[in-house]
Amino acid sequence: VTAVDGETASINALQTTVWARVGICRPAIGDCVQLVVRPHEVRLAERNGAGSEGIDGRVSHVEKLSTHTHVIVRCEGERALVVVVPSRTAVSVGDTVKLEWEIDATWILPARAAR
Numbered sequence: 001v002t003a004v005d006g007e008t009a010s011i012n013a014l015q016t017t018v019w020a021r022v023g024i025c026r027p028a029i030g031d032c033v034q035l036v037v038r039p040h041e042v043r044l045a046e047r048n049g050a051g052s053e054g055i056d057g058r059v060s061h062v063e064k065l066s067t068h069t070h071v072i073v074r075c076e077g078e079r080a081l082v083v084v085v086p087s088r089t090a091v092s093v094g095d096t097v098k099l100e101w102e103i104d105a106t107w108i109l110p111a112r113a114a115r
Contacts, residue, residue: 001027009108011035014055014076020106032111039084041105044071044091045098054100057081059093073099 002017003010009027011018013035020035027033045054057073060080064087071083071091081099085091 001029001031001033004029008103009033011108014079016055018055018106019103020108021103022108025108025110027108027110034109034111036107036109037081037101037105039070039082041101042081042083043100044073044083044085044089045100054098055081056096056098059091059095059097062091062093073097075099 001009001011004022004027007022008019009022011020011033018035025033055075057075059071060074061070061072063070067087069085069087069089069091071085071089073081073083075081083099091097
């Protein structure tokens with residue numbers, strides 16, 4: 001945790017700064033926490049660099065189901081995030097994408113809760 005401002009905190013995650021609601025977990029600056037984002041709340045955006053916020057990654061797996069598609073995005077080496085998008089979303093293995101979500105879609109948990 002790099003900053004706490006009222007009901008939000010900034011976290012260094014996957015080589016970027018992410019803001020999240022603190023909820024019942026009240027972290028202090030310097031705390032190690034786990035950031036949780038529901039897969040249905042994550043959006044895939046084109047990675048365009050300047051001015052765009054989110055986490056960069058590369059699509060490693062695409063599983064099309066009837067109404068939605070599960071997309072696995074590798075971020076910072078081997079860290080994988082699962083994203084659920086509408087089935088009509090055009091995405092392919094190897095695509096470079098940016099993962100985005102609203103601040104209210106995040107949960108902060110103490111690092112020990114992850115074990």
